[in-house]
Amino acid sequence: MTNAKPLDLAIIGGGPAGLMAAEAALAARPELTVCVFEAKPSLARKFLMAGKSGLNLTHVEQTKAFLSRFGRASNKLKSQIEAFPPYELRRWADDLGAETFVGSSGRIFPAVMKASPLLRNWLRRLQRQGADVRLNQKWLGWDEKGHLKFRDVKTGYEQLIDADATILALGGASWPKLGSVGDWVPLLEEAGIPCAPWKPANCGFDTDWTAFFKEKFGGEPVKNVRLSIGEEALRGEFVVSDKGVEGSAIYTLSAPIRDALEENGTATVLLDLMPDRTAAQLANRLSVPRGKRSFATHMRKSVRLEGVKAALLRELAPEMAQAAALEDPQALAQTIKALPLTLSGARPLEEAISVAGGVRWSALSFDLSTRERPDVYCVGEMVDWEAPTGGYLLTASMAQGRWAGNAAAEALMPAEVDDGLSDEERDFAQDLPSFTQESD
Numbered sequence: 078m079t080n081a082k083p084l085d086l087a088i089i090g091g092g093p094a095g096l097m098a099a100e101a102a103l104a105a106r107p108e109l110t111v112c113v114f115e116a117k118p119s120l121a122r123k124f125l126m127a128g129k130s131g132l133n134l135t136h137v138e139q140t141k142a143f144l145s146r147f148g149r150a151s152n153k154l155k156s157q158i159e160a161f162p163p164y165e166l167r168r169w170a171d172d173l174g175a176e177t178f179v180g181s182s183g184r185i186f187p188a189v190m191k192a193s194p195l196l197r198n199w200l201r202r203l204q205r206q207g208a209d210v211r212l213n214q215k216w217l218g219w220d221e222k223g224h225l226k227f228r229d230v231k232t233g234y235e236q237l238i239d240a241d242a243t244i245l246a247l248g249g250a251s252w253p254k255l256g257s258v259g260d261w262v263p264l265l266e267e268a269g270i271p272c273a274p275w276k277p278a279n280c281g282f283d284t285d286w287t288a289f290f291k292e293k294f295g296g297e298p299v300k301n302v303r304l305s306i307g308e309e310a311l312r313g314e315f316v317v318s319d320k321g322v323e324g325s326a327i328y329t330l331s332a333p334i335r336d337a338l339e340e341n342g343t344a345t346v347l348l349d350l351m352p353d354r355t356a357a358q359l360a361n362r363l364s365v366p367r368g369k370r371s372f373a374t375h376m377r378k379s380v381r382l383e384g385v386k387a388a389l390l391r392e393l394a395p396e397m398a399q400a401a402a403l404e405d406p407q408a409l410a411q412t413i414k415a416l417p418l419t420l421s422g423a424r425p426l427e428e429a430i431s432v433a434g435g436v437r438w439s440a441l442s443f444d445l446s447t448r449e450r451p452d453v454y455c456v457g458e459m460v461d462w463e464a465p466t467g468g469y470l471l472t473a474s475m476a477q478g479r480w481a482g483n484a485a486a487e488a489l490m491p492a493e494v495d496d497g498l499s500d501e502e503r504d505f506a507q508d509l510p511s512f513t514q515e516s517d
C-alpha cells in the first residue's frame with residue numbers, strides 16, 4: 078500500500094542540506110506537500126555536533142577564494158554557492174535570530190557558539206512553512222514501480238511512499254552514530270547512479286610516536302608552525318594525538334597527505350617549527366658560544382625552541398637534538414625549518430570530520446537531478462566534493478539543498494496548457510475587464 082495522495086516532494090535525510098531543500102521548495106511554492114524523512118529519532122544530529130565546537134557556519138572570504146577551497150569540484154559547486162554565498166548564509170542565520178560574528182581567522186560563528194538555538198528556530202519556521210517531518214524512517218531504495226521504500230527503525234513497519242520528486246540528502250559516511258552511514262551507495266548504483274569510493278577528509282593521521290613522547294605530549298597543541306607537503310603549505314596549528322596528529326592544519330592538508338599515502342604508502346609533512354625566523358637568523362643565533370649550558374637550555378635561550386616543539390625535534394631528528402649538532406648550526410637551523418614528520422596512514426573514515434567520494438558529478442545534471450532518474454536529486458555531503466574545515470562544508474551542503482529545492486519546486490510546476498495564443502495576445506487577454514471576458 079502506498080500513500081493515497083502522492084507527495085509533491087519527499088526529502089530524505091534531515092541534515093542541513095535536506096532541511097534547506099525543504100525551506101527553499103516551500104518558499105518557492107508554499108502549496109507543495111513536502112515531507113522530510115529521517116532515519117534517526119531526531120533531526121540534524123551532525124549539525125548539532127558541529128555546534129559543540131562553536132558551529133563554524135561559513136567564512137568571510139570572497140566567493141572566488143571561497144570556491145577555490147573545493148579544489149576539483151569548485152566549478153561544479155560554483156552556481157550553487159554563488160546563489161547562496163557566505164554573506165547570504167549569514168543573513169539567513171541572522172533572520173533565524175542567530176546573530177553571527179567573524180572570528181580572527183575569518184571563520185563565521187553564531188554569537189552563542191552553538192547550534193541548538195538556531196536549529197530550534199529553523200525547525201519552527203519550517204513547520205510554519207508547512208513542512209511535514211517523519212522520524213525513524215530509514216529509506217531502503219525504490220520498489221519496481223519507483224515508489225520509495227521506508228522501514229520504521231523502531232517498529233520494523235515497512236511502507237511505500239509515492240512522491241512526484243525526491244531529494245536525497247543522506248550525508249557522507251563519517252561519524253556514523255550521527256546518522257550518515259553511507260549504506261545507500263549500493264541502492265544508487267543499482268539504480269544506475271554511480272558513486273566514487275569513500276575516503277576520509279579532514280581527518281587525523283597515524284605516526285609512530287615513542288612511548289615517552291606520547292605519554293608526555295599526547296593532546297598537546299603545536300602552535301604557530303608552517304606545514305608543507307608537495308606544493309601545499311600553510312601556517313597554523315595541529316595537535317599531537319595518541320595515534321599521530323590531528324587538528325586544523327592537518328585537516329586542511331588532509332587531501333594531499335591522503336594522495337601521497339595512496340601513491341607511496343607513507344607521506345612526509347615538513348614542519349617549520351620557527352616560521353618567523355629565517356634559517357640564516359637561526360644559524361646565527363645557534364652559533365653563539367654555548368658555555369656550560371645544556372643543549373636544551375641553549376636551544377631555549379638562543380632561539381626560544383622549547384616545550385613540545387623542542388620535543389618534536391628530539392623525537393623526529395634525534396641526531397640533531399644533541400650537543401654535537403651545535404657544531405653545524407646551519408644544518409641544525411635547516412632541520413628546525415624543515416623537520417620531516419612521516420605519516421603511515423589515515424585515521425578511519427568513522428573518525429573523520431567529513432568525507433570525499435559519494436555520488437559522482439557525472440551522474441548529476443546542472444539542477445542536481447540525477448541523469449538516470451530526473452525526478453531524483455542529490456545534495457550535500459553525499460555528493461563527491463570535499464573541502465577543509467572553515468565553514469565550507471555547511472555552506473556547500475546548504476547551498477546545494479537550496480539549489481535542488483528551488484529546482485524541484487520549478488520542475489513540479491503544472492505544465493502550461495497550450496491555448497493557441499501568442500504571448501502578446503495572452504497579455505492583452507489578461508488585461509481585459511472581466512465583463513468583456515464574460516460576454517465573450
Ligand SMILES: Cc1cc2nc3c(=O)[nH]c(=O)nc-3n(C[C@H](O)[C@H](O)[C@H](O)COP(=O)(O)OP(=O)(O)OC[C@H]3O[C@@H](n4cnc5c(N)ncnc54)[C@H](O)[C@@H]3O)c2cc1C
Pocket residue numbers: 089090091092093094095114115116117120121122123124126127128130131132133134135214215216217246247248249251252255256257258259261429430431456457458459466467468469470471472474
Ligand atoms: C564533529 C564534527 C564537527 C563539524 N563541524 C563543522 C563546522 O563547524 N563547520 C562546517 O562547515 N562543517 C562541520 N562539520 C561537517 C558538517 O556537519 C557536515 O558537512 C554537514 O552536516 C553535512 O550536511 P548533510 O545534510 O549533507 O549531511 P548530514 O548532516 O550528515 O545529514 C544526513 C542525514 O541523512 C540521514 N540519513 C542517512 N541515511 C538515511 C536513510 N537511509 N534514510 C533516512 N535518513 C538517512 C542521517 O541520519 C542524517 O540525519 C562537522 C562534522 C563533524 C562530524
